Amino acid sequence: MIRLGIDVGGTNTDGVLLGQNDDIIASTKSVTTKDIFTGIENNISYLLDHTTINAADIKIATLGTTHCTNAIVERKSLNKVGIIRLCLPSGSAVPPLLDWPEDLVKKLNAVSVMVHGGYEYNGTPISQLDRNELKKAADQLSGKVDSLAIIGVFSPVLSEQEEQAARFFADAMPGIPISISSQIGSIGLIERENATILNAALMTTIKHVAQEFERALAAKQIDANIFFGQNDGTLMTSDFAQKYPIYTIACGPTNSIRGAAHLSKEPNAIVVDIGGTTTDIGVLSNGFPRQTSLAVEVGGVRTNYRMPDIYSIGLGGGTKIYKQGDRWQVGPESVGYRLTEEAYVFGGQTLTATDVAIAAGSMHIEDAQTDKVKSVPSSCIYPLLVDKVEQAIDRMKTSAEDIPVILVGGGADLMPESLKGASTVIRPEHAGVANAIGAALGDISGTVERIYPLEDQSYQDVIHSARKEAIQLAIDAGAHPDKTDIIQQEDFPLAYLPGNAILVRVKAAGPLKL
DSSP states (O other), X not given: OEEEEEEEOSSEEEEEEEOTTSOEEEEEEEEOOTTSHHHHHHHHHHHHHTSOOOGGGEEEEEEEOOHHHHHHHTTOSOOOEEEEEEEETSSOSSOTTTTSOHHHHHHHTOEEEEEEOOBOTTSOBSSOOOHHHHHHHHHHHTTTOSEEEEEETTTTTOOHHXXXXXXXXXXXXXXXXXXXXXXXXXXXXXXXXXXXXHHHHTHHHHHHHHHHHHHHHHHTTOOOEEEEEOTTSOEEEHHHHHHOGGGGTTXXXXXXXXXXXXXXXXXXXXXXXXOSSOEEEEEEETTEEOBOOSOEEETTEEEOSOOBOOEEESOOTTEEEEEETTEEEEEEEEOGGGHHHHBGGGTOSXXXXXXXXXXXXXXXXXXXXXXXXTTSOHHHHHHHHHHHHHHHHHHHOSSSSOEEEEEESTTGGGSOSOOTTEEEEEOOTTGGGHHHHHHHHOOEEEEEEEEEEOSSSOHHHHHHHHHHHHHHXXXXXXXXXXXXXXXXXXXXXXXXXXXXXXXXXXXXXXXXXX
């Protein structure tokens, strides 16, 4: 069985073929094309043309994509969202979209409705759903929106009302995709609502991506099971991705982290992924990316759904280097995919980080015009590049102890053989396509993060229920039922809530079911 992994970045599109034992058969890196999918087709063509692999032998095709991130950041191809908040008579003081960027609000052209419903922290209803209210909401939204976002107060504690409302709107507005907040975000009404609205806004984008990826594969006579990379370092089926497109956001760095773990065989390390425009620093914990416990802004919108703990800096192979007064300035502007046209060593007129690294002797590129950078004062500039990465590594560490650092990405050779804070610097073979390797490798996961009141059930019953639900979610997403198990589990007593309650987080993962 052969796996095809594709990762589309802002600068490069990477591809890899993995064998039966996850050995690397072939890999390639090409410039991301304007229409994206020409680049994917180019990668597939290269991989097939330079190996003896038959297209019919490829049974799994996985895609790590920036499409959903770009859609939010660039404010394009977003659905008009109907927002239904189950909250009355309380929960209406802060309206939806209040703290959103104005240009994004205009693009969404959303319609919001508040109706009776929602729960207290312990699952006691604030009020019951009113079917007449729901009917009026459906009449108000019909023909004006492309998708729906349903958000109930404290729905992560009890999701029954959200599910009931989703069933009503599925009947009243057939064909309209629906996102419900208890399946996406955590405790915190506004942040969870924001994540659910963004998810609903991305429905058409992810559907188009899935269709185009299928088309690119079909053009090469590849009949494979399609999966998407998600931002916890695991995979999801195409159907699951089209239901939860927001989980693809930040999947690129997590793919790199998973790929780094596979290439280096290090389960715990700092991963530094250096691309053409940015450097993403993440943490490997037991073979998976460390998740952040903080609210995260996506395109200027504060959300609380699960996200990897990634720190990004404006440093990559195409980063512009220029003098400001008496001091050298490193970025954050970048020439991006135009590196091979604009950098000194390629005959261009822009001094880049690649030029500086070549002048310093750290990087070597075949056919580079090294004579063009002989006069570059690399001894002054190169330490600035290294210092930016070392400071970022220090920021991601949780102790003063040195820790292994794995360098991956197309710009991995920008860095020297040793770094402050690193017990060892690992630069594995195939580091340049670690993201595509991570995309091809991933297991399937399911995650539960919920508040459970302990007034009417025991701690053991709560943990058993959460574990069972996480495993079922992984199976529903495509994991093998007999090989799925718990990989992370933690719980926290919530002293700030009245009564006896705990927050439980459980993640299950398993290999693909074929």
